[in-house]
Amino acid sequence: MSSELERRLEGVLAEAPEPDPGAEEEALHRALRALRPVAAPRRGLRAAVLAFAAAVVLLVIAAGSLAAAGALHISIGARPKPHPATTQLVLPKGANGIVAVVDHRLSVVTRGGFRLQVQASAAALSPHALFVAAGIGNSLVALAPDGRKAWRHQAGGKVVAIAWAPDGYRIAYVVHADRRFVLRTIYGNGAHDTVLDSSVRPVRPSWRADSRVFAYVGAGGKAILYDFAHQKHSVVASPTPVTHVFFPPVGKMLVVATPNEIRLGRRTVASGQVEALGWFGGLPAAAVAHRNGAWIRSFGPKGRRVDNFFVPGRVVGLTGGLVVTRAQDRILAGWRENTVNTLLRLGRTTVVEDLEIG
Numbered sequence: 001m002s003s004e005l006e007r008r009l010e011g012v013l014a015e016a017p018e019p020d021p022g023a024e025e026e027a028l029h030r031a032l033r034a035l036r037p038v039a040a041p042r043r044g045l046r047a048a049v050l051a052f053a054a055a056v057v058l059l060v061i062a063a064g065s066l067a068a069a070g071a072l073h074i075s076i077g078a079r080p081k082p083h084p085a086t087t088q089l090v091l092p093k094g095a096n097g098i099v100a101v102v103d104h105r106l107s108v109v110t111r112g113g114f115r116l117q118v119q120a121s122a123a124a125l126s127p128h129a130l131f132v133a134a135g136i137g138n139s140l141v142a143l144a145p146d147g148r149k150a151w152r153h154q155a156g157g158k159v160v161a162i163a164w165a166p167d168g169y170r171i172a173y174v175v176h177a178d179r180r181f182v183l184r185t186i187y188g189n190g191a192h193d194t195v196l197d198s199s200v201r202p203v204r205p206s207w208r209a210d211s212r213v214f215a216y217v218g219a220g221g222k223a224i225l226y227d228f229a230h231q232k233h234s235v236v237a238s239p240t241p242v243t244h245v246f247f248p249p250v251g252k253m254l255v256v257a258t259p260n261e262i263r264l265g266r267r268t269v270a271s272g273q274v275e276a277l278g279w280f281g282g283l284p285a286a287a288v289a290h291r292n293g294a295w296i297r298s299f300g301p302k303g304r305r306v307d308n309f310f311v312p313g314r315v316v317g318l319t320g321g322l323v324v325t326r327a328q329d330r331i332l333a334g335w336r337e338n339t340v341n342t343l344l345r346l347g348r349t350t351v352v353e354d355l356e357i358g
Contacts, residue, residue: 097129124162135159151190161204167211208247215245246277248284255284262286269303278318287315
């Protein structure tokens with residue numbers, strides 16, 4: 001090497017932090033293993049080979065030092081296949097916020113610019129997307145718009161479903177603990193946690209518009225109402241098992257779905273496999289699976305069908321007046337079938353566990 005190159009290399013090594021113990025020895029072993037023995041080398045060729053080996057050792061030591069300082073990542077051997085990256089969510093027009101749990105990773109975007117990505121098992125937005133409640137580890141955590149933790153409550157197990165009351169006063173959530181699913185409620189400030197049912201199904205609860213009553217699915221597959229004013233449970237008459245429960249944003253009529261039908265009160269209003277319950281145009285609505293897509297059907301107070309249109313892909317959300325579908329590697333949302341926008345681009349192996357728009 002020239003004296004000028006030696007001076008530069010010495011300067012780099014002098015400024016870099018010390019490598020990890022054994023790094024120099026490991027680097028030397030790797031460099032020597034990379035050299036194949038050559039029979040009866042000539043003196044000039046042998047000198048060139050040794051010079052090359054010395055250069056490799058010095059470069060590996062320098063790279064190891066930079067990696068220890070966090071300036072460089074080293075990967076020796078076959079390069080692993082990159083995992084499909086999940087991009088940021090895009091806030092739909094007219095929405096206050098959007099939350100999605102994709103491959104156990106929570107993504108949140110609100111109108112105020114709040115962006116967050118953490119590991120989570122379930123999530124729900126507060127009214128007007130001012131806060132987000134998330135299942136993180138074995139805790140229920142409330143996060144403020146600036147990303148700070150508002151409060152944390154030890155749930156005693158994995159939180160699998162969360163529903164925030166329309167008035168923001170209470171949260172209903174389901175915890176997987178001791179091989180059972182337990183229904184609990186807690187105040188919006190993290191106080192007064194209470195067990196309401198020690199054995200339920202892992203279905204997301206739904207609050208009535210007045211926040212006094214919410215619906216959930218009991219262990220036997222029946223829809224159950226809990227009335228806070230009277231501290232009373234009442235079973236809803238419907239076929240079992242119930243797969244979805246939903247209160248529209250106005251009124252008191254509960255929508256219930258089984259594997260094969262949708263019921264509005266005691267009336268069957270549609271048949272087919274239900275992918276989602278929610279509301280559309282201010283009315284209760286359901287996404288009924290069909291070939292390569294789903295039919296979005298909304299219903300009036302007496303069960304009369306008001307709207308009926310087809311959307312491609314699998315419906316993963318029907319809330320906030322938006323229809324949210326997964327089509328191949330994208331999450332799409334639109335106010336109708338012909339107004340869709342890309343909300344999130346996903347790898348083809350990812351799974352959407354939950355999605356809410358507020």
